[in-house]
Amino acid sequence: MPATQLTLTALRGIKLVEPGDDLGSITVDAFTANALAPEDGDVLVVAQKIVSKAEGRYVDLATVSPSDQAIALARSLDKDPQFVQVVLSEARRVVRHRPGLLIVEHRLGFVMANAGIDHSNLPSAEGGERVLLLPKDPDGSARRLHEHLAGALGAKIGIVISDSFGRAWRKGTVGIALGAAGLPALIDMRGRPDLFGRALQVTETGFADEIAAAAGLVMGQADEAVPMVLVRGLGWSAPELPAAALVRPAEHDLFR
DSSP states (O other): OOSSOOOEOOOOOOOOOOOTHHHHHHHHHHHHHTTOOOTTTTTEEHHHHHHHTTOOOOOEEGGOOHHHHHHHHHHHSEEEOOOOOOOHHHHEEEEETTTTTEEEETTTEEEEEEEGOTTTTOOBBTTTEEHHHHHHOHHHHHHHHHHHHHHHHOOEEEEEEEEEETTTEEEEEEEEEEESSSSSSSEEOTTTTTTTTTOOOOOEEEHHHHHHHHHHHHHOOSSSOOOOOOESSOOOOOOOOOGGGOOOGGGGOOTO
C-alpha cells in the first residue's frame, strides 16, 4: 500500500568525510547524535559525495595526461583537457556535446553531464585541483552500509545513495538513486488493475528515485551540509532490486 504519511529527518552534525573513513561507524554515530532510533522499514538516503569521499574517489587533475581525443574535445568545449580526460576515462561514450556542456554515458549506464564528476564543496589539492568521481559500485556501497547498520543497530534499514541529476527536456536537477540496498529500486506494476479494473501495461515505478528526490528537499544543493536523511513511513511488498535495475537497456531506448 502507498504511504499515507512520511517523515524526512536530516541527520545533522556529520563530520567532513575523508578517504578511508568508516561510513558505517559515522552513520551509527550520527543516529546517536541526532537521538534517532532506526526501525525496520526506515530508509536512509546518503549523498553520493560522502560515499565517494570515504572511498577515496579523488583525482588530482595535475597528475592527468590528456589524450589527443581529450585535447580536441576540450578545445570545442572550452574546458580543461585534463578534466575532459577524466570524464572520458569514466565514460563508455560521448552522447552529446557543445561549448560548456559534455553529456556522456557513464560506465555504470547513467547518461549524465561530465560523468557525474564533481568540483563543488571539495577541498583543493596542494598545488592543484581535485575532482571527485562517483563510487565504483554504488549498489555495492549501499549493500555494505545496509549490512553494517543491520549488525550494529539491529534494524533492517533500506539504503539509497543519491545524487543530483539533470534531465533531458526538463530544467533543474533532482535527486536520483545511484545505489540501493534493502528495498526495491524499481517496482513493476504491470498486470495490476487500475481504478477501473484494466490491467496496467507499462507502469514501472522508480521507487528509489522517488525516495532520493524527496530527501533532496531536505538535503539541499549548496552549503546545507546535510548528507544523510532518514525517511520513515514507507511500505513496499515488491522484491529487493538494486539501483542498476533503473537503467534503461539500450535496446529499449528510442533515443540512442
